Amino acid sequence: MKNPNSKLEEFVDAKSIKRKSVVAFCIFFLMLVVGFATWKWINNQPTDQGALRPLRKVLDVNEKFFSAFFDSTKLVKEYPLSAAAKKVRVNGIEGIRDNVDEDTWRLNVIKDNGDTLKITLDEIKLLPKKNIVFDFKCIEGWSQVTHWAGVPLKEFMKHYHLKNEAMKKYVGLSTPDHGYYVGIDMPSALHPQTLLCYEMNGKALPKIQGYPLRLIIPVKYGVKHLKRIGTMYFSDKKPADYWAERGYDYYTGH
């Protein structure tokens, strides 16, 4: 029978086989050592905002890479009203532990020129209202189809002539007590499905869901959907972000 391996076979000097084997194993063990050393080195690096510095750098590169082809015409899938959960999951209460006084609450919008707009909920409700039923996704890995309504942030900014502000790279949001705060890149903030939201399941937001006004930004994980917005500001530098300071990715965009 013809040997099917004949093309792959060769007669070689035994000494040369031995030499080649030794070299190959030396390189193999050397790479093993290099691999372990790299692992140790990365783990011994200081942390940058809670993440090991080399990994934080990669997260920042990922952000640049993926935001470069962020396409705001791509919409998050919307569901029929009947698909929305009645019991909506609550995951965090940072920044909304104390009570909110509905009469004195204002949305403070810090403008480029230093002025602060103080806007009431009733004024926001006068703006065009949009409903959205979408799959709300948490960074922990769960998701839930939920129903929200409010004014698209893009329309809000247009109405209040925040033209210069829209030229900035980021929007910063924070709760009235500054206990929770997020930073959002402008393209995601101006995405047509991003809402200043005041309704859930057709009713006023429950306190635990951020009454009177929260952010709903379907192109981001739940960590960015800040509840009970107190202040909104604009910046070319990355605004402080609660979870990004604790080792998480800043962008967390979809």
Place this chain on the structure above:
Amino acid sequence: MKKKILHKHPLVIRWFHWLNFPILALMIWSGLLIYWANDVYKISFGQTLVFHFFPENFYKTFNISFHLAEGMSWHFALMWLFFINGILYVAYTLISGEWRYLLPDKNSFKEAWQVLLHDLHIRKFHPTQIKYNGAQKIAYTLIIVMGVGSIVSGLAIYKPVQFNWAMNVCGGYGNARGIHFILTIGYVLFFLVHIVQVIRAGWNNFQAMVTGFEIFKSTKAEQHEES
């Protein structure tokens, strides 16, 4: 004195193979750190729970609990290496013609069955092979398909809007996470079988993954070990 050798694994393939080992191991580890935050998968028979992924002592043993951020930072860094290494491997096998040894053909399935019978000691005869037997061809091709599956389902979870095609291919966001998880379990099972087979095949086969060649004990030995 001259000895006969079989040129088995080209240098680049050895590099791809050994690089993939720690990369995939760390991807699985960091993936577990992420999975822990919403560890919903289980096997149940009717109402009876058979196995929960994963029991508390598993998390404890491997120090998995409360490391979600760390898991994500590693996972989203190493994903590049996993992806690039995989792409280069596939590209190399295609360009070099090495794919001819790896891609199963219509005989491979029959051959794989014969290999299985042989390995279970039901049958003495082992089919002759060039580099890889039918069972290996199927396994080593399947693992590439699984790799593609991990990348597509991973993209669907990572950027479900920008890569909505990936999410649609997976049948939705929740399914993408399920597929991503099942494929990971698949890698672990593959690894276990792979290790057993490598041990069974012996030193000559194993060292070929480092040196590139198998050495024949004597020139008349035409048959070499399986790998």
